[in-house]
Amino acid sequence: MNEIKHRATALGFAATGIARLDKNPHAAELDRWLAAGHAGTMTYLNRQAAKRKDPRTIMAGAKAAVVTLTNYFHGSADPGPSAQGSGKVAQYAWSSDYHGVLGERLEQLAAEIRLLVPGSQTRCYVDAGPVPERELAQLAGLGWIGKNMMLIHPEIGSFTFIGVVLTDADLEPDLPFDADRCGTCRRCLDACPTQAFVGPRDLDARACISYLTIEHRGEFSVLQASQVGEWIFGCDVCQDVCPWNVSFAQATADPDFAARVEVAEPDIEALAAMDEQEFERRYAGTPFTRPGHRGMRRNARVALDR
Ligand code: B12
Ligand code: SF4
Ligand code: SF4
Numbered sequence: 001m002n003e004i005k006h007r008a009t010a011l012g013f014a015a016t017g018i019a020r021l022d023k024n025p026h027a028a029e030l031d032r033w034l035a036a037g038h039a040g041t042m043t044y045l046n047r048q049a050a051k052r053k054d055p056r057t058i059m060a061g062a063k064a065a066v067v068t069l070t071n072y073f074h075g076s077a078d079p080g081p082s083a084q085g086s087g088k089v090a091q092y093a094w095s096s097d098y099h100g101v102l103g104e105r106l107e108q109l110a111a112e113i114r115l116l117v118p119g120s121q122t123r124c125y126v127d128a129g130p131v132p133e134r135e136l137a138q139l140a141g142l143g144w145i146g147k148n149m150m151l152i153h154p155e156i157g158s159f160t161f162i163g164v165v166l167t168d169a170d171l172e173p174d175l176p177f178d179a180d181r182c183g184t185c186r187r188c189l190d191a192c193p194t195q196a197f198v199g200p201r202d203l204d205a206r207a208c209i210s211y212l213t214i215e216h217r218g219e220f221s222v223l224q225a226s227q228v229g230e231w232i233f234g235c236d237v238c239q240d241v242c243p244w245n246v247s248f249a250q251a252t253a254d255p256d257f258a259a260r261v262e263v264a265e266p267d268i269e270a271l272a273a274m275d276e277q278e279f280e281r282r283y284a285g286t287p288f289t290r291p292g293h294r295g296m297r298r299n300a301r302v303a304l305d306r
Pocket of ligand 3: 146147148149181182183185186187188189238241242243244
């Protein structure tokens with residue numbers, strides 16, 4: 001369905017592919033990952049497992065997934081230490097909350113699909129929802145799953161958001177991206193500051209800085225605090241070192257993803273002392289609302305104590 005892809009490009013998506021919905025061929029990997037406890041306190045992943053293992057059950061009659069990538073890269077990979085007085089924030093969080101921006105764009109794409117296939121139904125997902133997004137992106141031909149578990153597009157790299165429109169329209173699927181272009185490389189596994197990878201494509205989220213700074217509630221142990229280091233929201237190390245990003249990632253020119261200095265380079269001294277009202281005023285509508293006032297104050301204090 002080339003017309004859908006043309007319309008997706010016009011809406012600002014960097015790449016689009018179509019996957020036929022079927023049983024998830026890597027359901028066993030998900031089961032093993034959950035059984036090993038690698039999801040930590042993200043218990044919603046256990047509750048959603050049945051749907052992730054068979055995405056046809058997410059929406060009645062769903063036959064296909066239109067999968068999109070949106071580039072959020074802001075500049076050269078591995079930018080070095082954070083600016084003076086500021087903690088490090090993962091690049092995907094440097095702008096306004098992507099859930100809102102992409103949610104609207106996906107709704108526009110869904111409306112186009114319903115126009116092209118009259119009578120069809122659609123449902124949009126980005127990040128929140130029981131959708132195995134990386135798996136569907138690989139099946140839709142958009143790239144391979146790297147050893148760092150990221151979906152890597154061969155011409156764009158991995159600094160991308162995945163957005164999905166499920167539909168009951170009978171769309172012609174793309175071929176899956178079956179090659180594994182990691183080869184013998186293992187830079188991401190070796191560079192992870194917390195050794196969070198148990199093996200290739202197997203991440204113990206409990207040790208991942210992204211999980212610790214965003215999902216973990218309560219204080220950090222002494223070990224966790226030392227591992228988190230300068231990062232106060234997310235972590236980019238396993239993507240910064242990836243040769244596919246070093247060679248191919250291009251900075252986005254999309255105004256909806258323009259970096260906001262108060263998120264990209266937050267003043268950690270101010271953040272560590274900030275009251276809840278001020279936090280709401282400054283950070284409403286940004287990704288910082290996920291860990292919230294408490295979580296971000298904890299992260300800033302730990303970064304200050306280094
Ligand atoms: C929970 C979650 C996390 C957790 C756990 C991460 C993890 N590795 O699973 C935490 C909080 C740690 C996290 C961190 C990050 N996340 Co996150 N996260 C998710 C979420 C909500 C679910 C992922 C999940 O189900 N994990 C469980 C594992 C087992 O499943 P999976 O990742 O889908 O992996 C499947 C494949 O790997 C497949 N598989 C296994 N072996 C093989 C082998 C082959 C050959 C193939 C083809 C497939 C395959 O089986 C698995 C099960 O189906 C998704 C959104 C979504 N709805 O899917 C976003 C998502 C994966 N995250 C995303 C991002 C951006 C990040 C961060 C980069 C953010 C940051 N900078 O801090 C980091 C990256 C950490 C990393 N290296 O994975 C993006 C990834 C985009 C991309 N291009 O890949 C997603 C898709 C959100 C989005 N809509 O854009 N995240
Ligand atoms: S995001 Fe950071 S801590 Fe998490 S796996 Fe990648 S390098 Fe390790
Ligand atoms: S750093 Fe190397 S092993 Fe890791 S995802 Fe990139 S190419 Fe694959």
